[in-house]
Amino acid sequence: MKLETVGKNIIRVDGLAKVTGKATYPQDLYMDNMLYGKTLRSTKPHANIKVDTKKAEKIPGVIKILTYRDVPYNHHGVLFKDHEVFCAKKVRSIGDPIAFVVATCEKTATKALEEIEVEYEELEAVFDPIKAMDEKAPKVHDKSNIIYKYQLRRGDIEEGFKQCDVIVEEEYKTSMVDHAFLQPEAGIAYLENDTVVVCVSTQYPHFDQLEIAEALKIPLDKVKVINPAVGGAFGGREDITMQIHLALATRLIGRPVKAIYTRQESFVAHSKRHPMIMRYKTGANRAGRLIAMEATIVGDTGAYASWAINILRKSGVHATGPYEIPNVKVDSYAVYTNNPFAGAMRGFGATQVPIAHEQQMDILAERLNIDPIRFRLENCFKKGSTTATGQILEESIPLERTIKEVEKQMKKSVVGGV
Amino acid sequence: MKKIALNINGEEYVVDINEDMRLIDLLRDKLHFTGTKEGCGEGECGACTVIMDGETVNSCMVLAFQAEGREIITIEGVGNGEALHPIQKAFLEEGAVQCGFCIPGMVLSAKALLDKKPAPTRNEIREGISGNLCRCTGYNKIVDAIDKASKYLKEEGETK
Ligand code: FES
Ligand code: FES
Numbered sequence: 001m002k003l004e005t006v007g008k009n010i011i012r013v014d015g016l017a018k019v020t021g022k023a024t025y026p027q028d029l030y031m032d033n034m035l036y037g038k039t040l041r042s043t044k045p046h047a048n049i050k051v052d053t054k055k056a057e058k059i060p061g062v063i064k065i066l067t068y069r070d071v072p073y074n075h076h077g078v079l080f081k082d083h084e085v086f087c088a089k090k091v092r093s094i095g096d097p098i099a100f101v102v103a104t105c106e107k108t109a110t111k112a113l114e115e116i117e118v119e120y121e122e123l124e125a126v127f128d129p130i131k132a133m134d135e136k137a138p139k140v141h142d143k144s145n146i147i148y149k150y151q152l153r154r155g156d157i158e159e160g161f162k163q164c165d166v167i168v169e170e171e172y173k174t175s176m177v178d179h180a181f182l183q184p185e186a187g188i189a190y191l192e193n194d195t196v197v198v199c200v201s202t203q204y205p206h207f208d209q210l211e212i213a214e215a216l217k218i219p220l221d222k223v224k225v226i227n228p229a230v231g232g233a234f235g236g237r238e239d240i241t242m243q244i245h246l247a248l249a250t251r252l253i254g255r256p257v258k259a260i261y262t263r264q265e266s267f268v269a270h271s272k273r274h275p276m277i278m279r280y281k282t283g284a285n286r287a288g289r290l291i292a293m294e295a296t297i298v299g300d301t302g303a304y305a306s307w308a309i310n311i312l313r314k315s316g317v318h319a320t321g322p323y324e325i326p327n328v329k330v331d332s333y334a335v336y337t338n339n340p341f342a343g344a345m346r347g348f349g350a351t352q353v354p355i356a357h358e359q360q361m362d363i364l365a366e367r368l369n370i371d372p373i374r375f376r377l378e379n380c381f382k383k384g385s386t387t388a389t390g391q392i393l394e395e396s397i398p399l400e401r402t403i404k405e406v407e408k409q410m411k412k413s414v415v416g417g418v
Numbered sequence: 419m420k421k422i423a424l425n426i427n428g429e430e431y432v433v434d435i436n437e438d439m440r441l442i443d444l445l446r447d448k449l450h451f452t453g454t455k456e457g458c459g460e461g462e463c464g465a466c467t468v469i470m471d472g473e474t475v476n477s478c479m480v481l482a483f484q485a486e487g488r489e490i491i492t493i494e495g496v497g498n499g500e501a502l503h504p505i506q507k508a509f510l511e512e513g514a515v516q517c518g519f520c521i522p523g524m525v526l527s528a529k530a531l532l533d534k535k536p537a538p539t540r541n542e543i544r545e546g547i548s549g550n551l552c553r554c555t556g557y558n559k560i561v562d563a564i565d566k567a568s569k570y571l572k573e574e575g576e577t578k
Pocket of ligand 2: 182231232514515516517518519520521551552553554555
């Protein structure tokens with residue numbers, strides 16, 4: 001077969017527009033008669049709220065202030081519909097949207113935000129996912145904070161640990177990470193006859209379309225989502241941010257409405273990488289073979305589930321790292337807290353666990369007095385290996401080669417930089 | 419309101435501005451030079467880089483009135499019409515462009531650097547773009563591209 005693209009350097013289709021500054025991101029769109037929208041967000045992590053917009057509505061230039069009362073179906077979310085378009089009675093994390101001011105210019109919209117009165121009746125909050133798992137912990141939603149448990153079992157874990165000469169038990173924590181894509185969220189919505197058009201940088205236009213249609217209670221074919229240039233995303237544009245606010249505003253007002261988040265608002269508006277607490281117990285025999293591994297992984301998904309289930313499943317699946325271990329027990333949990341919500345970010349749950357399994361490997365190697373590279377080569381996946389989930393790896397397992405190459409490069413003691 | 423005159427990409431403009439208007443707002447919202455991007459609004463990211471009298475500035479940190487009588491180059495003023503500037507060509511060829519949001523600023527920082535120092539070392543290139551953040555590429559390909567652009571410019575100079 002003759003390949004026309006694979007193996008060749010191809011100039012990307014949007015490259016020319018991007019090097020000349022002509023690529024259009026949503027903030028670059030301007031329309032006649034356009035209005036500006038600004039979001040009022042919660043400043044408390046857990047509170048009952050009462051919102052009064054009357055004073056703000058009187059400011060000249062303010063066209064409309066949207067709250068939950070304006071939303072036909074006030075829910076959205078990729079897996080669970082646990083986000084509210086605008087919080088009705090309660091806020092669950094700092095940054096939750098409460099209202100959307102639409103005004104003739106940005107300055108007026110910003111001024112109006114300050115005039116909206118929000119009465120917060122603070123509730124006890126929970127920020128530690130381990131505490132949140134306790135039955136008696138404050139409930140973020142009206143049900144258990146534990147929203148998912150994944151279990152993986154291979155071999156006989158107790159028997160396995162009995163055969164180990166060395167066992168290492170440690171706890172590892174990773175922190176919250178923001179994607180910090182360079183283009184802050186921006187969008188513009190307008191009407192095309194009776195169709196609502198939303199231009200927004202998104203990773204998920206077809207699902208945005210569905211969520212907008214559901215929230216507005218209009219047929220799917222009356223919603224059009226246009227995805228112009230996207231200025232980075234890395235998972236952070238998989239959940240709805242401003243899409244429904246813009247669509248609703250333009251539908252109720254009949255004029256184009258634009259919004260651009262500041263960098264600061266961008267940080268509170270979109271998801272984060274799940275912080276994880278990982279308890280590991282790993283054992284090997286004197287010959288340097290891994291025999292057993294037990295891991296409990298708790299992922300803090302903050303106030304909303306987003307992709308927590310898929311992510312904590314993936315962490316569980318990848319908990320052993322690329323090593324063959326005959327006896328495995330993994331429990332992974334996704335837990336609600338009142339922290340900023342976590343969702344997709346590069347690696348989708350596979351990025352956190354190496355912090356734990358690789359340090360376990362180093363400590364074990366040290367205790368066994370084996371070179372850490374030899375120890376990895378001894379145990380790593382090879383052609384024909386069986387993973388903890390029972391998959392037999394039949395092709396393309398270049399790990400041994402990779403480790404050897406890394407070893408070679410390390411020995412060259414290269415001085416950093418390019 | 420205040421009236422100022424300035425030169426943008428070789429053309430004279432006389433515009434009405436508000437006293438508190440930033441240069442980036444004048445360029446984008448008033449004149450629609452939307453190739454200038456806003457990534458942070460506080461002088462951290464360099465997406466809003468333009469060249470003012472030969473020096474790069476963050477246009478989010480400059481007030482519009484400070485540009486009175488100055489010469490500004492934005493990304494729209496790099497290259498001439500159809501033909502790409504060697505820097506833009508090199509960025510394309512080296513795959514230095516991903517999401518593109520940092521690229522106008524990167525190209526302008528590269529231009530300001532190469533205008534002053536036609537054959538920079540790789541360290542000098544890194545220094546030259548140290549005010550521009552890129553979240554996509556990891557910078558290596560951008561450094562490769564600027565290195566290549568410097569060679570293109572040298573060849574151009576020799577054929578002239
Ligand atoms: S927008 Fe000016 S430096 Fe980031
Ligand atoms: S290409 Fe995306 S920020 Fe540089």
